[in-house]
Amino acid sequence: MFRTLQTQIIIVLSCLILIWVFEIFLSYSHQELLAKNQLLIQSSASELELIYKFERDVIDLQRHVLIYKNTETGASADHFKKNITSINDKLERLRAFNDDNNETTNYIDIIERVSNHLNDYNSNFQSVIQGKKRRDSIFKQLIIDTLPENKINPVPQKKNDGSIIENINSLTKSAKISLLQYSISPHYEHIESFNIHISDALKLTSKKPFLKETKKRIQDIKQEFNKFTQITRGYVFLINVVMTGSANEILYLTQKIGKTIEKKKIEIHKNTLKTAKKIQRQTNTMSLLSLSLILFCAAILIYRTIIPIRKITAIFKKLSKDEPIDEIPGINRKDEIGNLAISANIFHKKNVQTSELLEKAQKMNTRLEKLTIEAQQASLAKGDFLASMSHEIRTPMNGVMGMLGLLTRSSLTDKQQSYTHMAKSSAEALLTVINDILDFSKIEAGKLDLEILDFDILNQLSEFMSINAYVAQEKNIELILDATQITTSTVRGDPGRIRQILNNLVGNAVKFTSEGEIIVKASLTDNINNHLLTVSVIDTGIGISNEKISSLFDSFTQADTSTTRQYGGTGLGLAITKQLCELMNGSIAATSTFGKGSNFTFSITLEKSNSKQLCIPEISLVNTPTLIVDDNTANREVLRRQLQLWGAPVTEAACSSEAIELLSADSNLFSVVIIDMHMPNENGEELGKYIRKNTDNDHLHLILMPSVNDDFEVNHFSELGFDAHFPKPVTPKELHAALTFSLDHKTALQKKTSLTTNNQIKKTKTSQKRILIVDDNRVNLEVALGMLEDTGYNADTANDGEEAIAALRKTPTEAPYHIILMDCQMPILDGYSTTKQIRSGAIPGINKDIPIIAMTANAMQGDKDKCIAAGMNDYLAKPVTIEELEEKIKYWYDKTTHNHNKETNISSDDPAPTLVDNMVLTSECTWNKLEALQRFRQNETRLNKIIALFRLESRKDIENIASCNNPIDYIRLSEANHSLKGAASNISAHPLIELCKKLEVLIYEKNTSEIKDIQQQLLQAYEALLIELPSPIID
């Protein structure tokens, strides 16, 4: 138990504390001792003082005795008394002084002896006083009474007697003299003399009888004298011998006491010194001891603890730095150091193990890295595989699809047409399957990225509905869009993916619905930060059983395997749809009543767009009572609600006869009649004809809603008397356009014009747009060429990047290429590199900013990014549909001419000769309105909107052009010039365009002086244009 450092340190500390306590005790007792000695010294000093006083008193006492002896005065006796009292008092005090040493007995003995002597002295003195008194009285008696003759002797009786008496008298006289002498000087000779005389006198008296009396008296005298001498001797003896001896002895003893006390004092002093020295010695010893012990402890601490700890610490440091160690000190110790050493040993062992483990881990890591690289490579390979697979599949599919598309347009026998159509359907199904699988793979791999951009949700829906209308209407299913709940048109999101969702849902609905209608009900809810788009696809199809509904959205699941056989499909559609919804922070749910229909509702979140627009321009139809004639209730309902939103009083008629009935009653009740084309019994066309027969109905605006599949000549309906027509399904925009058109052009009927918003592609012969198609695949080239020709574009081809660049360079400046359709994977120079070369501006004579649209079979998102990164502007996944192609071309062509109208639905600037004829053809003064209007399909509203936009946007450009001098900021100038040129092109402001072109050249040449000149001209032309342009109208 004493082995632990803790115990050792506690013991050491305890020792130190003990020493400390002992030192305190020592110091305390030393102080006590010194204080005691001090007291003793003080007491002996006062004792000494007392002794001196006592001595003085004794001497005084003796003095008084002597005075008494000589004067016999009472005063001396009184002094003596006082003195003795004082002395006794002092003696008592002296008696009180005794200490504990050996001399006490002696001291007390001496005091006792002094006391006895004093008592004797006192009593002797009293005896002296009494003796003296007696002596005096005897003396008086002897002198006064006894010695006179007459008192001693009788009267002589005989003659002889007389002589005897005389002799006696003489003798007594002599005796008296001796007495007197003795009284003065008490010496023996006087006694002897007295005794002789008295004896002689006695002798004489004894001879005579008559002297008997005398004899007696003389005997008495002799007796008295004897007493007198005895008393005298007595008190003289007392005073001279006894009392003097006592006094001397008292003084001697007093001195002895004094000496004793002095000696004691010296002794005490010596003792004090000795004690002090002893204390000093003890203190020194203790200090030395303490110091030694502390040093010892320190040494122990250093040798036993600090050094070992330092060593152990060093060991631990080494261990922590993983340095090699030889041996661990103190491993055999049983204390904490030992424990530390053991710990260090363990640490060391662990270190060794750790290094071994590390080595293993490093090896493993290396392996892992290798494996990771391999995995990455595998992943890359997989990605490449996916990409190349999609490329490899899509390329031939593109060919197949394209060729089939072209084939259907060529003149074929009905049988051939039928086969071709079937082949095309199969190809499309296959493509869907492939796309689904690829999409699913991408989603699974987390590689599906959303493309977030501003788009018009209403347009998107309308477009979608129009496209799907073909299939639906082929099956005689009403496809109805209810977009009345959408009030905001421009939102941000991925329109492609939304369309994919819709495709899936509506596709399914169409697929599984054999009769009835499919209603697509869309609503857009405004939240604070975003929109919630909720779309329900409600069909009247076969429906889904409850037990199937739960697994509906699982991968590779269809409601029924039998359905797969019946309806085809991969079973991935809904799974993809669900994942897409979730990707867009949304969800999808389905409800269904088996045999009656299903309702698929999905909700997704869309971002808000900065450029918000109302989807439909406000239109007041308050004074436009409208009659809707449609056999489909749902359709009627949607129409009615839409019209009522605009304020129109709506009347519905479920069939032609009902409509005729209403009109017959009072046609003036209505202003517009919207007629469905396909109705049982009497169709819309016939109804229209019927109405127009009656001139009472001339005020009526008739709008026909044919089916998308109705292939009629453009003027077919106007010739029939319809003011406007638009294909079903009804979209708010088309309804609006039709209403606006028919109401604005009151003379529409007379002019036999009609508006068609049909998105069907019409061939246009004339096109200044030059397009370069770059593809190494001949089939693809042919497909693209065919498509472009169909849409009225002139296109050249190039087989690879180099050829493309060469073609670009060869192009004359007056007829440049406007768009390049670029394949990505090509030999010699691929699409990416070609684009980069073009964009770098290194190739002189070509427009480096030319829009380049990728056309690639690489359908993955990464491919698109790669294309954009390489500098391409847009992307088309093969196989390309003609619609997509036209859309993109239109979009990019418009963009390059700075037409920000994103309307891509309008397929072509369909010439309306009658309309054009009526246009005032303005000269080439400031702008060509006719030409501009033509660009917008005679849509003046749109033109006006564009003009308004021009006024707004061009101001900025012109200001930039005017303000970028000193020194000329070419980049800014170039940008502003380019922007202005585009904007001017939209409205056919040719003088401004020409000036911009000139400036363009000058900027390229950096011709500073002429630039300024042209700048001025530009400003003037611009101001002139603004005056000429119509004032902005607000719609």
Add this chain to the structure above:
Amino acid sequence: MKKQPPSDTPSTIDSTTVDLHKRKTLEGIATLGAGVGLSIKAPYVFARTKTKLRVLGTHVTLQEELRQRAMEDLGIEIEYEAKGSASVLQKASMQPGSFDLYEQWSNSMRVLWGSGAIQPIEKKRIHHWSEINSLTKTGQLTPNAKIGAGDAPNKLLHIQDNGQLGEAHSDTISFLPYVHNVDSFGYNTKVIPKGKPYETESWGWLLNKKYSGKVGIVNAPSIGLFDLALSAQANGFVTFDDIGQITKRELDTLFNLLIDFKKSGHFSGFWTSVPESIEFMASNRVIIESMFSPAVSALNGQNIPVAYAAPKEGYRGWHGVMCLSSETQGKEKDAAYDYMNWWLSGWPGAFIARQGYYISNPQRSKAHLDSAEWDYWYQGKPAAKALKGTDGNISVQQGEVRRGGSYTTRLSNVAVWNTVMNTYDYSLQKWYEFISA
């Protein structure tokens, strides 16, 4: 010795009235006792009377053991009044009625007799008178013995026809001879080499300058004076015509010398009692001093080696006297005679022999001593065994020899007897001057 009262210095001399009164009371009691005594016809010697006997004296003989023993033996009441020698003498001489028997030393005889305080003692009433040795009868124990100067007891014993005290034998004596001894000085043999008795030991040592500051003298002129006179004479400083009768002139010379010694610090102290003399020596205050033999015994008992010198000049002798008060009559007188006879009856002599004192009829006491005691105390032979004192302590170690030899030898070497000289009164004055110097 410790049983002794601390001091034998005279304390009072004024108790006359009280004592007289006491005496009358006691007389009454005695009378009553006497009547009882007669009726039972008790044996004559130690007549058992309840008479009260008043004994006045010093501590030397008035010892409690003796009183008890005497009362027991005699069947009487005994009252001891012990005082210092001077006061005893004064009281006795002035108030004879205050006592029945007086015990002191021969030097008080002239005063007592002169003052008429005592009455003659009839020899015939002293039963062992014949046994009393020649010291008091002739003054010599042996024919060759020195006759000491001063008041030698034989010169004062017999009452002469003229009423004076003298040597001529008569029927009456002034005192009963009983206790006696010789005194000298004692010295500490640790400091002073032991001298040879009668050869080197000398009174002269008391005034030896070597012992200056360490000399003690008894504070009594009638005793100490002789020690100093003998010393001065031994040193040849002075000579006396008769050392027993020093003249005024000789005293002047002597005291001038002594005062010089005193002033030089020669004397360390003057003791007034035996215990004091013991203390002087024991405390090393002195190394040589006048001494009485009991003090020597006591100091030896305390292992302080004190030699009681046998000076070659001879001892200072003293002889105890027992006197009958002149006023004592009747039963008290009878009792007094009984007491005197008791003293000579043997046991008391043996008792005091153990204290170093001699008795005048030693042969009767011999029977009460064992041979070792007798041989040591009287014969001057080495002690055959360790001898006990009266206090029961060993006072003599075996083999020890009494300093000065046998009784005869010692008493044959008396230089001077304690004496009240004619110059006594003068010496008192000189003594005062001396001790105060």
